[in-house]
Amino acid sequence: MKxxxxxxxxxxxxxFDSLIAYIMLILFLGFSGFFTWLYGTDIFLVNQASLQSFFNIAFWTLFFFIPAITMRMLAEEKKTGTIELLLTKAVSDRQVVLGKFLACFLLVAIALAFTLPYYITIANIGKVDHGAVWCGYLGLLLMSAAYISIGLFTSSITNNQIVAFLLAIFAGLFLHLIFNVLAGNFTGFLGQLFYTLSLSVHFDSLSRGVIDSRDIIYFVSIVIIGILLAELNLAKRNLTSR
Amino acid sequence: MDIKIDNLTKNYGPQKAVDNISFEVKTGEILGFLGPNGAGKTTTMKMITNYIAVDKGDITIGGGSVRSGGEKLRKHIGYLPEHNPLYLDMAVLDYLEFSAALQGVPGHQIPERVKEMVKLCGLNAEKHKKIAELSKGYRQRVGLAQAMIHNPEILILDEPTTGLDPNQIVEIRKLIKEIGKQKTVILSTHILPEVEATCDRILIIDNGKIVADGTADNLRKQAQGQELLTTTIEDGASEAIEKALRAIPSVSAVERLENNRFEIQSKPDMSSKREVFKLCVENNWVITELTPTETKLEDIFRDLTTK
Known part of the structure; x- marks a missing residue:
């Protein structure tokens, strides 16, 4: 653990030493703030004391930002060779992956924490459904965790950061959009399958304020699969040929 | 802690990188790992440090096998990989603290250990700089410092002096020699004087196989076999001198190099120095040069690895 x-x-x-954290925070807050308060289907247009419009924006901004943070995590270490130094220290492959996961997750959590003033502001100008807001944040955190683990996995299969980024976006696009579209086009078992696989479906139900164990299990299993695959990729160097 | 390597084999696809090698390194011994590029030095070191898995055979470190308890053993090993990869965006002090913490140095000891390493490796003037701003020599020192930060019993150094200037090389060698008194050190290099200067024992590896194992002196004796003398004898006709030299019973061959300069090869296990001297005294000739030719480690190395 230590x-x-x-x-x-x-x-x-x-x-925070490089500019990554600041750029990510500024862009995330700028984008989500602009579309929540100033433009499009913003809060004043909807005219309801709810953070739904913010959650809809954050759903997309995080989708693009997370691969940008995760892409270098393992790919860069593999490229510069520092992975060798790291993995010959007294740590296991899993601890390395989990450490990197935790760092990305904390950065996203910090970014989300900076949007709490939105919540406070809205709570002061209308009657807000507190449960729905916290569920929405929970949904964003779970979604971020899922994308971080996917990003770590794609970062573990290549030592090129751009490839890792594009692969993560590509994989994410299926969960974010394509499965949902397919679910609408198919009926019966296939339709149900795509519906279950779609991340947006699970996120929507959470951000409306419904905590369903199926949604939680869905996100947690993506996280576990992603982390295990990343760990497996690191452990590949250890395969013995006979 | 002793390192014992038994019938170690590693394949990369159809290519045998390390082919059934066995050797042992004891505490307080500095082993020089020598070999041409691609001989299998780095692969062997990666297996000892538990970065890559062993295909066949086994490595035991202090009695524990890397096959079963690799992760636990890493605590006892300090490793400086080839090319010395470092986090360039970190400051020297931060990096050393990070390495110490990862290797399980207790929190309250970390500042002291870092301080000690900074002093030992001569990093004091650079300790607040980012690693990216350091010259290659200083980076190498950071690499050495991180390898030794947790006071490991075993040090594996893959080409520790590449990129250092001559002064730094001497310092680092001194440092390794000092450390090697209490620890088990394996260092790889293809700089031959370095092995002679620092190592107690030399292991030459070629094409994944061990081709020589012993001290520098031992290897020389093995390679030399016959005594070789270069001598200059004056005050006599060169033909007469050559003839007289050939007549000495212990001499197997004489070659005239210049006018009065000769190379004399003795018969196996015999020395002709005294006979040459006596010969000159008897004939009133004057010896102005008598040098035994030492076989250089370079020659042994080339001889063993270019078959």
Whole structure:
């Protein structure tokens, strides 16, 4: 556990030492703030004391930002060779992956924490459904965790950051959009399958304020699969040929 | 902690990188791992440090096998990989603290260990800089510092002095020698004087196989076999001198190099220095040069690895 935190701390530090963290925070807050308060189907147009419009925006901005943070996590270490130094220290492959996961997750959590003033503002100008808001945040966090684990996996299969980014977006696009579209085009078992696989379906139900164990299980299993695949990729160097 | 390697084999596809090698390194010994590029040095080191898995055979470190308890063993190993990869965006001090924490150095000891390493590796003037701003030599020192930060019992150094200037090379060698008194050190290199200067024992590996194992002196003796002398004898006709030299019973061959300069090869396990001297005294000739030719480690290396 301690090793995971040591690795996560270093990654977080490097986010804030380079400009990545600041750029990510500014862009995320800028985008989501603009579309929540100023433009499009913003809060004043909807004229309801709800954060639904923010959640809809964050749903898309995080989709693009998360691969941008995760792409370098393992790919860069593999390219520069620092992975060798890291993995010959007294840590397991899993601790390395989990440490990196934790760092990305904390960065996203920080970004989301900066949007809490939106919530406070709205709570002051109308009657807000507190349960729905917290469920929405929970949904964003779970969705981020899922995309981070996918991003870590794609970062583990290549040592080119751009490839890792594009692969993560590509994989994410299926969960984010394509499965949902397919679900509408098919009926019966296939339709049900695509419906279950679609991330947006699970996110929507959470952001409306319904906590369903199926949604939670869906997100958690994506996280676990992603992390395991990333770990497996690191462990591949250890395969013995006979 | 001793390292014992038994019938170690590693394949990369159809290619045998390491082919059934066995050797042992004891505590307090510095082993020089020598070989041409692609001989299998780095692969062997990666297996000892548990970065890649062993195909066949086994490595035991302090009695524990890397096959079963690899992760636990890593704590006892300090490793400086080839090319010395480092996090360039980190400051030297931060990086050393990070390495110490990861290797399980207790929190309250970390500042002291870092301080000690900074002093030992001469990083004091650079300790607040980012690693990216350091010159290659200083980066190498950071690499060494991180390898030794948790005071490991075993040090594996893959080409530790590449990129250093001559002064730094001497310093680092001194450092390794000092450390090697209490620890088990394996260092790889293809700089031959380095092995002679620092190592107690030399292992030459070629095409994944061990071709020589012993001290520098031992290897020389093995390679040399026959005594070789270069001598200059004056105050006599060169033909007469050559003839007289050939007549000495222990001499197997004489070659005239210049006018009065000769190369004398003795018969196996015999020395002709005394006979040459006596010969000159008897004939009133003057010896102005008598040099035994040492076989250089370079020659042994080339001889063993270019078959």
């Amino acid at each position: 090793s995971i935190w040591i690795i996560a701390k270093r990654e977080l530090q490097s986010f």
